[in-house]
Amino acid sequence: MRSAVPLAELTTLRVGGRATIAECAGTDALVAAVRALDAAGVPVLLFAGGSNLLVSDDEVPGVVVRIMAEGVELGADSVTADAGANWDAVVAKTVRAGFGGLECLSGIPGSAGATPVQNVGAYGVEVADLLRRVRLLDRATGETHWVEPGELGFGYRTSRLKHRSGAVVLAVEFALDPTGASAPLRYRELAQRLGAAEGESRPAAAVRETVLGLRAGKGMVLDPADHDTWSAGSFFTNPVVAHDRVDRVRAAIRAQLGEVQVPEFPAAHGVKFSAGWLIERAGFAKGFPGPDAAARLSTKHTLALTNRGAAAAADIVALARTVRDGVADRFGITLTPEPVTVGVEI
Incomplete structure (x- = not known):
């Protein structure tokens, strides 16, 4: 095991506190590690590519089991x-x-x-x-x-x-x-x-x-030199609105924007709306909140929250809350984060 490893070095958002890591190069090693840690009652965080994680700046409790079997x-x-x-x-x-x-x-x-x-x-x-x-x-x-x-x-x-x-x-x-x-x-x-x-x-x-x-x-292919790719990809899922709420949502959008063409797609149990479209129409432009912010919306795609080089997890959380609450206030739709959160709440 390795101790005090900054998870910020291993996540695509480049944020995350220090952790004790057990690196498992094969499937047998992975199974053995999880079994042993579970038997000892040690908290386990499973970790592989780190692309869909938003991890707190605090020290991560227990052991991070890094899945490295690549066959x-x-x-x-x-x-x-x-x-x-x-x-x-x-x-x-x-x-x-x-x-x-x-x-x-x-x-x-x-x-x-x-x-x-x-x-x-x-x-x-x-x-x-x-x-x-x-x-x-x-x-x-x-x-x-x-x-x-x-x-x-x-x-x-x-x-x-x-x-x-x-x-x-x-x-x-x-x-x-x-x-x-x-x-x-x-x-x-x-x-x-x-x-x-x-x-x-x-x-x-x-x-x-x-x-x-x-x-x-759209900044959705990892490139260490491009801060637009220092992200967790699309941060919010496209919201699915239940059939009995769709007319109210459409009315709320038109009350704010007038008679616009709203992107909609059929979905199980409702209608799917475009999260990126809603974010932009709620007033959040690419690069929001501006060039001096540690965490910003991507300059290429409003659905990605990005680390401009010095952001902490708290900065990403604050930006996510601002965007989520802005869309909810304007259109009555609450966006759901896509990444798994560890030690933080949005």
Whole structure:
């Protein structure tokens, strides 16, 4: 174990207090570490890519178990990855090998094991669309087993694994298209860039390259030299408003903005609104609150909260509260943070 390690050095937001870290280079070591710490009653924080975490500036209690198992194995129509494998490296390997399916999820930072927890999605594709199974460690019994997607309760950016500590993801398996065709293109901007109609497919390699370009233009591909990428990606999820509240929300928006075209999308149990659109219309421009602030909205994308080089977790929290409360005051919609928070409350 290593003591007094600043988590700010390991998270994509570049914030986080000091912690004792147990680094687990393989799955067997990960299982053994979690079992031993649980048996001793030591608090455990599971940590892999650090891309979806907002950690307090205070010392982190217990032990941070860093998941570093990185194996990736291709099958005839599938890929299996250890939980600690870099997610974009997994996607890149499948595309280079001539497979399609995961290309729309290119450029997303973090680990493979985190993808089913969050039901990660982008450009019209979600993990739940392609996941075959997940290998879990049951912390109550100490046993490991594979589970099917139907057991994970997937929803928009959520699953039964999220905000729960009873299971540890050890590995994931995804279905692939051996023809090399992409998943059907469901995101209009992406389809237009590729000269395709929505629902058509294109070669996975071309889709991956286009997705990476789109993400880079929004500061959503990690670059140590670009503070717009010192973030946790999209900080708020797109809010889903229940059917019985939709008319009131629409009326509130029009009362503030007049007769505008409001971006809306069908969703289970309601209507999904664009968080980025709401943030901008609530008066928060790119780069808010200004060039001297330690934490600012990205200069490329209002949905990302960024560390400009010297921000602490408290600065990110204060900015998140300001944006969330501003949208709620103006439109009556409360945005939900996407990152997992440790030791802080927004």
